[in-house]
Amino acid sequence: MLPIPITRTRVRLRPDARRVITKPFLPGGDFSPDGSTQEGRILSKILAMPDDVVAATLSATYEAFRARHLNFTSVLEQGFENVAHYLGHTNDLSVERRRLIGAYFTHEYSIEAAALSNPSIVPSPHQDGLATGALRFVMSLRAIGEGHISSIEFRSGVIDAGGSVEVDETTPFVATAKRRPPVYDKSIFIVKLGELHSLSETTARVLEPLAEHFTMEQLEVVLHRAEETADRGDQDIRKVTRTIHWLASSNYESVFDVETSISERVLFPAGPTESHGLEDARFVRFTHDDGTVTYFATYTAYDGFQILPQLIETKDFLSFRISTLNGRAASNKGMALFPRKIAGAFTALSRHDGENSYLMRSDNVRFWHDSQTLQLPEQPWELTKIGNAGSPLETRAGWLVITHAVGPLRRYVLGAILLDLDDPTRVIGRLREPLLVPLEDERDGYVPNVVYSCGALIANDLLVLPYGYSDMGTGIATLRIDDLLAALAE
DSSP states (O other): OOOOOOEEEEEEEOOOTTOEEEEEOOOOOOOOTTSOOHHHHHHHHHHTSOHHHHHHHHHHHHHHHGGGSTTHHHHHHHHHHHHGGGTSOOTTSOHHHHHHHHHHTEEEEETTSSEEEEEEEEEOSOOTTOOTTOEEEEEEEEEEOGGGOEEEEEEEEEEOTTOOEEEOOOOSOOEEOEEEOOOEEHHHHHHHHHHTTOOSHHHHHHHTTSOSEEOHHHHHHHHHHHHHHSOTTOHHHHHHHHHHHHHHHTSEEEEOOTTSOGGGEEEOOOSGGGTTBEEEEEEEEEEOTTSOEEEEEEEEEEOSSOEEEEEEEESSSSEEEEEEOBSTTSOSSOOEEOSSOBTTBEEEEEOTTSSSEEEEEESSTTBOOEEEEEEOOOSGGGSSEEEESSSOEEETTEEEEEEEEEOGGGOEEEEEEEEOSSOTTSEEEEOSSOSBOOOGGGSOSSSSSBEEOSOOEEETTEEEEEEEETTTEEEEEEEEHHHHHHHHHO
């Protein structure tokens, strides 16, 4: 097999430690001998400050931080709300003192200080105002900051008719979303509790007062009542209520301010299952049978101990619904949805055993019970494990799947397979050599010797393939689809 001509574009996205968000700073810690907490001691010192010192300190804080954040005043007010319960009555506090309290209980977090990698790319929902033959895209990225906490960032850009790729400039700001609990479906909720081995008579008794659809507020009332009426020392009821609340908190909606640009939006961990990161989102533009479009993404939630595949849904990249995926086959990393139903069923690729590729079908995008083996490692460069590198792409010859593979010295490379359009369980083409390997200037980083992608797209007969290198930065490569399909047919 002759090498496939590949162009590495000039696009290079590297981590920028200046892109920071704000987070609550709640020091906690043990009680002092006098029974006070560190939060209480900090508050006491601020409350004792003379008014002129409050004004001067707040003014200096604005001078140092206002230019780094959108609506910095709101940041400080939210910081105050996070600790207001320690104070009791707060009506007598001046606006300046409230905001200074907020400043002391807020800190910055650099979301991409360590890495900016593992991209996926989809056509943007907004294609207006472009030159003939051009395509606007949205690219997701895995940003990694202090403590190896991952979040999902976005970039936008345009591929012109000639195949040139330009990524839009970012602003200096980053914004997190407002979290909004959804309305829960009781039957789905119970199924998921069963998968967590948490169904019992106690669980049924706790959930019984809830209607078929309920809110987080209604759930918390029921959980509080269950704990109040339980026998003292009943650990079972407390274990059940904690599990139920944990599951509910893992399903939510994130909504961004409409005034933010897409590069300013970051999906930062907001649920207990993802407290240590949202990893490797694989976005796909999914077309429903009626022609409407939803952007889905599967990603790996990590809480510091275990991983859990979850689902993102959005139509506009402004409002995102986050939900758990269910079923035996929805496990491990690397799940990727096909961009439409096949034979009336949602279809997806997975690697739920951590080593081989599988194909799954379901009548519900959130439930995945059955799977069958699709691809096993064969070539020396993929002997350790294989998996998809994003959602399949529909071509005239079949479903094109970019794959990732691990070989000697844990080197990650990209390959490709071709699946039958009508029966994607049939592999009808497979590269015998890697499609993309790390070049010398891409080998060194947080994780050396890696090229990895979470999704490509086809534009003007070109495969546009963004890829992360060595968990450090991101590049974009292009190649002719006809060249790749010809190699797959050999």
